[in-house]
Amino acid sequence: MRLTIRTLLAWIDEVLPPEDQRDLGEKVAGSGVAPRLVERIRYLVEHAAVAAPAPEGRGLADDPNTAAEFLDNVLASDRLEAFERVCVESDRHLAEASACHRLLAEIARDPQVVEVPGPRESRRLLDAAAKHLPIGPGDLEIRSAGKAARSPSAKPTPAVGRRRRAPAAAWMAAAAAAALLLLLSGLLVWSLVRSGRRPRELAGSPPAAVATIPTVAEPALEQPIEERAPEAAVMQPAEEQPIAAGDAPAIVVAPPTPAPPAATAAPAAAADATATASPAVAPISDADDAPLVGEGGPLLHRVEDRGGGRWLAVAPGDALTDSGDLLVPPWSYPTLSIDGIVIRLHPNTRAVLGRDASGAPRLDVVFGRAVVSGAAADAAVGVIAGGLCGELSGVLRQPAGIEVVLERAAGEAPRRRAIVHAGLAEKVWRQTTATGAAAEEPLAGIPGESVLAARTTLTWDDRDAGRAVVGPPAAEPAGMRETTAADRTRRAAARSLADTLAAAGAGGVEQPLRRLVAGRRAEDRMIAAATLALLGEYGETVSLLCDDTPRGRLLEDQWTDLESLVVPLAIARGDNALAALAEAFRTHGPAGKGELLLSLARGFSDADLAAGGDAVLVESLDDGSLAVRRYAIRRLLEIVQPDDRHRKDYRADRSELLRREGIAWWRARLDEGRIRRGASPAESSPPAASGAEPRDDE
Numbered sequence: 001m002r003l004t005i006r007t008l009l010a011w012i013d014e015v016l017p018p019e020d021q022r023d024l025g026e027k028v029a030g031s032g033v034a035p036r037l038v039e040r041i042r043y044l045v046e047h048a049a050v051a052a053p054a055p056e057g058r059g060l061a062d063d064p065n066t067a068a069e070f071l072d073n074v075l076a077s078d079r080l081e082a083f084e085r086v087c088v089e090s091d092r093h094l095a096e097a098s099a100c101h102r103l104l105a106e107i108a109r110d111p112q113v114v115e116v117p118g119p120r121e122s123r124r125l126l127d128a129a130a131k132h133l134p135i136g137p138g139d140l141e142i143r144s145a146g147k148a149a150r151s152p153s154a155k156p157t158p159a160v161g162r163r164r165r166a167p168a169a170a171w172m173a174a175a176a177a178a179a180l181l182l183l184l185s186g187l188l189v190w191s192l193v194r195s196g197r198r199p200r201e202l203a204g205s206p207p208a209a210v211a212t213i214p215t216v217a218e219p220a221l222e223q224p225i226e227e228r229a230p231e232a233a234v235m236q237p238a239e240e241q242p243i244a245a246g247d248a249p250a251i252v253v254a255p256p257t258p259a260p261p262a263a264t265a266a267p268a269a270a271a272d273a274t275a276t277a278s279p280a281v282a283p284i285s286d287a288d289d290a291p292l293v294g295e296g297g298p299l300l301h302r303v304e305d306r307g308g309g310r311w312l313a314v315a316p317g318d319a320l321t322d323s324g325d326l327l328v329p330p331w332s333y334p335t336l337s338i339d340g341i342v343i344r345l346h347p348n349t350r351a352v353l354g355r356d357a358s359g360a361p362r363l364d365v366v367f368g369r370a371v372v373s374g375a376a377a378d379a380a381v382g383v384i385a386g387g388l389c390g391e392l393s394g395v396l397r398q399p400a401g402i403e404v405v406l407e408r409a410a411g412e413a414p415r416r417r418a419i420v421h422a423g424l425a426e427k428v429w430r431q432t433t434a435t436g437a438a439a440e441e442p443l444a445g446i447p448g449e450s451v452l453a454a455r456t457t458l459t460w461d462d463r464d465a466g467r468a469v470v471g472p473p474a475a476e477p478a479g480m481r482e483t484t485a486a487d488r489t490r491r492a493a494a495r496s497l498a499d500t501l502a503a504a505g506a507g508g509v510e511q512p513l514r515r516l517v518a519g520r521r522a523e524d525r526m527i528a529a530a531t532l533a534l535l536g537e538y539g540e541t542v543s544l545l546c547d548d549t550p551r552g553r554l555l556e557d558q559w560t561d562l563e564s565l566v567v568p569l570a571i572a573r574g575d576n577a578l579a580a581l582a583e584a585f586r587t588h589g590p591a592g593k594g595e596l597l598l599s600l601a602r603g604f605s606d607a608d609l610a611a612g613g614d615a616v617l618v619e620s621l622d623d624g625s626l627a628v629r630r631y632a633i634r635r636l637l638e639i640v641q642p643d644d645r646h647r648k649d650y651r652a653d654r655s656e657l658l659r660r661e662g663i664a665w666w667r668a669r670l671d672e673g674r675i676r677r678g679a680s681p682a683e684s685s686p687p688a689a690s691g692a693e694p695r696d697d698e
Contacts, residue, residue: 003027003034005084006073009098012041013105032648037088039653040555044095045102052096062093071100091489091523289339290319291353291361296344296483297332298498300509300531301325310508311535313501324353328368329531330565331485331494341381341396344371346479348534348565356382356436360391365404365418367569371480373399382436386418387443387460388468390432394451395425401480408572411605415572418460422452424476429458443468493523497531510535517544522554526562533566536577538584541566546589546597546627556653559630567601590625600631606677609639614675621663626652629659636666639677 001007001020010016011024028034053062069075070083087094293299299314302325311327314320320336328334328349336343336353338361345351349368356362362382363370372381373396380393385404392400401421408414420429430449431439442448443460444467452458457471485491497516504512509531516528517540529540545563547553554562570581585601586594600620604613617639620632629652637647650662669675 001027003031005087005094005097006070008034008037009041009101012038012098013102015105015108030648032644035651036556040091041094041098043553043555044091045098046550053092067093067097067100070097071104089488290321291324291336291338293318293320294335294337294342296334297494298329298501299332299334299345300327300329300501302327311510312506313498313504313509315502320353326351326353327534329494329497329534330527331490332497333483333485340376340379341372341374343381344399344483346370346482347485348530350534356432356434358436360436362436363402365402367404367406369401369403369479371399371401373397382432383420384434385420385460386416387462387465388418388420388458389434389439391430391436392420392427393430394427396427398423398425398454399480400427401477406569406572408568409605410603411607414574416462420452420458421477421480422454422456422458423480424454426454427452445469489523490527493521493527496521496524497527500528510537514540522558526554526558526565530562530565533570536580538566538570538581539588542581542584542588546625548626553626553653556630556651560634563601571602589627593623593625593628596620596628597625597631600628600635603635604639609676614670617675618663618666618670621650621652621666622656622659629653636675640669640675640679 001016001024003024007016007024008028011021011028014021016024028038053064066075066079066083070080075083087097293314293316295316300311301314301320302309302311314334316334320326326336326345326349328345328347330347332347334345336345338353341361343353343363346369349370350366351368351370352364352366354362354364360380360382362384363372364384372383372392373379374381375397378393379396380391381396383390383392383402385402400423401419403419403421405417405419406414407417420427428449429446429452431442431446433439439448446458446468450470452470453473455473455476457474459469459471460467485494500512500516501509513528513532513535517525517532519525519528525544529544532538533541541562544552544554545559567581570577581601582594582598585597589597596616599613599616604617617632617636620628621636623629623632633650633652646662646665649665650659652659666675673679
């Protein structure tokens, strides 16, 4: 029996014969994808995290008939793989298919739950409906008339003061009462099946006909489960991480030559010692040629006032006339148009858009990524990216990419790199000062003005701040053409965030974001918490990472996504950001675990491991906090790089019994002194646990 969504649902709901149930259980245990999918299915069904698809939906994914054919194992083979892929990628469709399958499984085990209720049960349902539903006097009269008709001694009693109903009207009223009775019967069945648990919305369920769950046959021509494709990397050799806008990076964003007196400043709350944006970028004025904001997702801009400043949302079609200090939330790709130049900002980016001394547009990428293009033959844009300061022109009909990466390895100082990607056509790079004037001391490694051939890169690293390097031609980064999040759940979260921010008004975005963090949908909570972290507030992120309650706990991949969105660059930005993150771990994390969590989040250098960090990591695998266990196994896998078999021996979210074998393997590596970078783990395995084979009760 192949491991597919259909067979996995049958295994979860225990409708397979014992031999097939056992065989499929072994395949689930040996799969790297299926256990996470099982956990995800159980969470979605038990906690009602998402709404159901619309009942009038069209297309493969949203048509209720397609879902019914899938559940009844009659979906055509040419549509089955596509439908299962949609379920893997979409929480909404996976939750609907799983909940319907569980309902049908309960009916298959106990057919009596769908029997037509008798007179007593019908009377109870109608009495309950009379209390909670708007039933009119005519409906009650029909109900009484039905009771009188069943009584042999009953005699017809004329209605005093009422006109006798026409036969057609009576039939219509009877049909309405019958429909109401069927609806209430369905609600009773659902409540019996759910056994008192909170029901999910099943507005998009298949038709009311009950499909029989097969007890044996393998679904025909089903396709194997595939892991969801990760979101494409965007113009960056290292993993992108967000950085808080309200807490500036510790490294000065400045041109290679001394900057002139500041034309504007972009202070941020709880800022580090240096400004977040280049002071040489002139502000945007109220001129008619102010930048216009396009579609692509939410965009924030900072507005200064007497209170110090606040972040506001910018709607598509608005003009930026008061501030060019911009911040892009996760999973969003807003665009800006200025003087014929189109700029697409990528998620987790902070940039300042303004003009240089000559009035030409200039983009200062503080961190993150941007793609610039222009249709005119003489299109040009000023660029500040780390130590790269100049004018970019050439064939801008083919986009160019700009990115600034902040990172910090364990035990090392923060590092900043800047990269300009030429794209599919050659570009011209002319070194300038921050104001647009010719550079008096150009960077070494490139001339004052040079041609960047197609697919080449221009790179600057603060480890050698006086030099730039032109890289050899290579494939264009995939993210150069990316305009939306690849995962549809992320796109839905970005839309939800945009709606929330649109209603925020002039009061700032912080309070609406906190309300969204308290919502039910996991991706909505994640994007809101990560956006608050961009504003310098880490408490909501730490609360989500450390929440171990059944309702609030993030799935493994969700936890990893949120942690990588916020924590690494919060550590890389500087002492103030690091202090704010540490305080959030102490305040919002498990009691007494703040310092341990911060150490695990920062990582361990080779010297740390030799000084006892290896023992801390292994002992943390058995900690009572799920967040501590998740961090510990993540760091161990990064350091040791074991084979796939031993990677799967331990899961942080498993029960204590199921974690025992994996912990034993890691303790053996600790005793051998192999918790070191570059050390090959021994192939020995821990002794098998005595007794019967444990069962995952998570």
